[in-house]
Every structure is written in C-alpha cells, then in structure tokens.
Amino acid sequence: MSEGQKQSVAVVGAGLAGTSAALGFVDLGYDVTIYSDKDRDALRNKVPPTGVGVLFGASRDWDAKIIEDLYEIGNTTGISVRLKSGSGDERADVLEFNPDFGYVAQAVDLRLRGDDRLGRFLERGGKLEVGEVDDDRLDAIAASHDLTLVATGKRGLADVFPIDDARTHYREPQRKLLQATLQGVGDGPEVFDYRSREGGKHAVFNLDAENGEIYVGPFHHKDIGLSWSFIVFAKPDGEWAAKIDGATDNASARQVLVDIFREYFPNDAPVVEKLQVIDADPYSWLKGAVTPTVRKAVSTTKNGHVVAAIGDTAIAVDPVAGQGAQGSLIQVADLLAAAKDHEGEFTAEWLSAQFEKYWESRGKAAVEVTRLYLGDPDYADHLELSFPAASVNSDVASALFGLLSDPNPLLTLETRDDVLGFIGAVAGEPADDVLAKFEPAGQFSSAAVA
Secondary structure (H helix, E strand, O other), X not given: OOOXXXXXXXXXXXXXHHHHHHHHHHHOOOEEEEEEOOOHHHHHHOOOOOOOOEEEOHHHXXXXXXXXXXXXXXXXXXXXXXXXEOOHHHOEEEEEEOOEEEEEEEEEOHHHHHHHHHHHHHHOOOEEEEOOOOHHHHHHHHHOOOEEEEOOOOOOOHHXXXXXXXXXXXXXXXOEEEEEEEEOOOOOOOOOOOOOOOHHHEEEEEEEOOOEEEEEEEEEEOOOEEEEEEEEEEOOOOXXXXXXXXXXXXXXHHHHHHHHHHHHOOOOHHHHOOOEEOOOOOOOEEEEEOOOEEEOOEEEOOOOOEEEEOHHHOEEOOHHHOOHHHHHHHHHHHHHHHHHOOOOOOOHHHHHHHHHHHHHXXXXXXXXXXXXXXXXXXXXXXXXXXXXXXXXXXXXHHHHHHOOOOOHHHHHOOOHHHHHHHHHHHHOOOHHHHHHOOOOOEOOOOOOOO
16 A cells, blocks of 8 residues: 555455454554444354354464464364264274374454454444445445455355355365354363373364264353363264254253263263353354355456455355364455555456465365365375374374364375375385374273263
8 A cells, every 4th residue: 555545445244354354454554444234242242153263373373463362261282083983883983193283273252353353443443334235235335445355254245256166166065063162161181181191282073984073172252261162063964963953052052962972972971061051142052054165256246346255255164174264364364465565456356366376375275174174085095094194193193183274285195195105204104104003993081970
C-alpha cells in the first residue's frame, strides 16, 4: 500500500479466518469492516466451535504474525496412537506408538480465538456491521470496498466460488463427525499414564480399521479453561455412524462417546467416564459432515465486482488431519505479507496469484495429508508401511505426525519405494530392517477402574 493511501477492506464472516484477516489489515493501516450475521456476544456464546482448531507447530509461528500467543492451556507435546481391528472374538489390538511431536501443538476454543481477535480489531478502529449478507448484499459491499474477502465457511456464500474439479477429490463426506468438549479431568502426567509417559501432555488418537478414528486432547474452553475435546470421525459404512445420530444435546453427545469407548476402546473407558458435560455451555458439542472441497478462490459478484475466498470458503478439508484452522491462518498471514507491499488495485489477477502461491506452498499438501489420514486408496502403500514402522521406531512416528505441522514432505513420496526410502532415511537403517521388527501389539494396557 502506497504511503498516505488508506484503502478499504471488507471481510464477510467473523470466524477465525475473518477476524484474523480483519485484524491484520487494520494493523497494516487499512480501513476495515467486518460483516457478520451475528453480533459479538452471539459469536462467542451462542454457537458451537466449528472444530477443535489445533495448531500443530509451524502454524503457531504463522499465527504469531497476526496476534501474540494468549494461551497456556491446551498445549500438547506429542500423541498416543492405538489401532484396533476386527469385531467380536476377532477384535485385535494391532499396534501402538507414542511419539513426541518435536513441536508444541495448541488446542484453543475457536470462539475464544475469534473473540480475542475481534476485540483487538475493534479497539484498533475496525468496524463490525451485523446483518445477513446474501448475494445482492455481497455485490453492494464489493462495489464499495477496494478489497472484499469472503470467510463464511463451508456453506454461507461459498457457492459464489466455483468448485475446482481438478483439485477436489471427493463429492461426498468421507466421515460423519461428532465433536464434544467435556470437563472433570486434568492434564497432568497421571492422565492416560498407562498409554504414555507424558500422560495428559500427549493427545490421544484411537483408530478402528472398520469404523473410523477418535481424537482426544486437552482443550482451552472459552469459559472454564482446561477441558478435553473429542472428535469422532465415523466411516459412513461403519457402526459408529449410526451412533452419532443419537446425539441431540451435550448430554447425549457425551453418552455416545462413553458408549463408543466402552464397546470399542474399553482400555480408555474409565478415564472417559470421569468426564462430564459443561452445563454452562449448551453449545459445547457439534455433529455434521464435511465434503472436502477446493474452490476457485477468486470470483465476481453479479455486477462484476471481484471477491476472494479465504479459510474454509476456499479450501474445506475433513478435520481428521487438523488442517482447517491451520490452513486458514497460514493463508491469511501469506495474504497480509503480500498486501503490505502492494500498491494499486486488488485485481482478480493479483488475488489469484496470491492464492496460487498459497496452494503451492501449503494448500495442496494440506489436502493430500488429509487424504492420507482418511485412508484414501491412493495412500494405501504409505499407510501399510508407515504405521508399522512408526510402532517400532520413534523417529518414524515423530516424522509421521510431523506432517500435521508441515505436510509438504508428503508430496515427495509418490511411490512405494519413495515411502521405503523415507522410512530408511528417518530411521537410519534400511526400511526392511525396521519393518521386520514389527509384531502385533497383543494387548494394550488399560486405565485402572475407579
């Protein structure tokens, strides 16, 4: 932006991507208005968080370019992984590993992150306009601002931006999702100590070959602070999918979680049973599904005004690999860095070029690592080799979950030989020797029954 010039920016949507972009542009000296269908109180207290929003390692550095780190609760340094398969008498404990990340991950209520950004935005002269924004209103907003960013999430105004068929791999959800936040257990070394020496400082990731995955981790809830957040990723054709349908409020969501753990992961059930709902927050749960979608991130309104998509509006991923919130923040930080030295109009060509830079530097890899963790058939060799190797070599395990922080190394692993070479390079010995050490887990250790 040239000296003395104060261009106007409109941000439609007040979630994590919208408030981050708005705060960043205000700090660059732009005249910024957020357009939201909800006021500040409703954004914080009358909607559920749209995900756990874990920031794994590198994305925290990008976020620090937008706002300082305000949180000490919800930090983890590693993860405890267990895989089971089969059913009934054929059910087996297959493998487990407990790697350190090599970085710090942080899970903070997205409503709190958004509200903290919105508060600073307003304190620094930003404006908030509350009201519905439809296609006609978007056209008027874009006509009256130099730059209009759309951050209304996976639905909202997303249809303004055509789907990029070449970059979109699915046409339907790959998982049914249930998220819930519960309280009543600390995050000290005694929590999940039967799984990991770090106890509550390591998140929990349980996989069931037939039914899906469950993530459990310490969480900074907007009101009570320390809590635990759960996400069930249910395969549509598995047994968990129907169980999720039974969740209708925070109490029934908790019961679904307890029932799943009792039946499928009884080793962990005694811990989960101790956790209780957050009565003061009836919105502390959410169920739904995401169709992973990449859109053309620059479009025009009905009268030809340029608008650009950020966050989930541009790239919607299944949350199984935790790339949604991270991608939103990195895309915004990239855009702010480019805008800092930009002069003249925000043309469609300039905005498209910025998105393509983001796609090549992060977006594509985020989509692919999500496909990996969804068990996409294109990554069958990767999964067949990397998980057994991770169970016998801690360096391989750390590298596997290092992809949640920086997914780009995955793009270099195109063939089975590439994966074997990666395992060998990380382990410091031939991959065949690493894999030869693998033996089924036999029987997982269990929490003590109270």
